[in-house]
Amino acid sequence: MINFCTLFDSNYLTRGLALYRSLERVSPAFHLYVVTFDDQSFEYLSSLRLESLTPISLKEFEDQELLKVKPTRSVAEYCWTCTPSIILYCIQKYHLPSCTYVDADMIFYNDPQLLLDEMDGESVLITSHRFTSEYDQTDHGIYCVQFMFFKNDRDGLTVLNWWRQKCIEWCYARLEDGKFGDQKYLDDWPIRFKGVHVLEQPGGGVAPWNVQQYEFHYEEKVLKLRYQKAGASFPVVFFHFHGMKIYTDNAFACTGTLYDLDETVKEIFYFPYAEELSKIASTIPETYVKIKKQGAKDHSPSRKKLLLSYLRERLVLMWLGKSGPFNRNNFNFKRHYHIHHFSKK
Secondary structure: OOOEEEEEOOOHHHHHHHHHHHHHHHOOOOEEEEEOOOOHHHHHHHHHHHOEEEEEHHHHHOHHHHHHHHHHHHHHHHHHHHHHHHHHHHHHHHHEEEEEEEOOOOOEEOOOHHHHHHHHHHOEEEEEOOOOOOOOHHHHOOOEEEEEEEEEOHHHHHHHHHHHHHHHHHOOOOEEOOOOOOOHHHHHHHHHHOOEEEOOOOOOOEEOOHHHHEEEEEEEOOEEEEEOOOEEEEEOEEEEEOOOOOOOOOOOOOOOOOOOHHHHHHHHHHHHHHHHHHHHHHOOOOOHHHOOOHOOOOOOOOHHHHHHHHHHHHHHHOOOOOOOOOOOHOOHHHHHEEEEEOOOO
């Protein structure tokens, strides 16, 4: 049995349910604990009575230390602040031998046990961003708070309690004194603590910031990847749909314009994901969703606006020395234009 935990509100209901369904498809035995950040999501998940999902209300979860700092954090910053506390809460409340935190905007394609088998008795598992060089943001964190395993033992709880206290003390969306959000704290864990394992398999943590390094294929119906410069293949365990945005005009953006995505990546990952989100959204009554279904608030931007946005981001990267000169002759904006419609594939 793998015990997972995550957090989301009604804007992310479709994503959270898609995550759950993906685990149903690939994990023989799992349970997902969800801390719901608004009443609508708690009520709806409770009404579904899903066999392998336990919704937890925000009121039930929050303690005095979290409530004290809540007014000082933005919504996103407070979610980050809560992450280690959610893992600890689930371990203590439900007497779990271990708990794995997952971001709600992920889909599993193969059994996550493949990743946990790597640990060889260690107590904590963390995953690297594995940035493509052009998108290197290791100054914001070497490791990504997306898939993190903690064992309920001395080493695991030592790390988890330390991280919780640090996030309560400081957790903001800015770089300051070697800190950034909840994730920069992870940078020195392999040195600072005993029992920390850094995931080696590249199939755990495929995301828009590293997908450019891989080629994808199926072997006997198993989705796999291989590095473009090497021959070894690995199962794709999960994809992180960071930056996906839903619009009010039945459109979605796969991710931000900065990231280069080819059509194969969209066909394998993004279009099926968007279709599943749309199907789930059609089953959710309006009373359970905040503002608009799937959190949509704005009309999709024009192609011109997105091009200007991309050029601004590239200029910033060039100024920071993280990107080479812009080569107009080799530029193909199609690989950076990620607006599509749910009705089209």
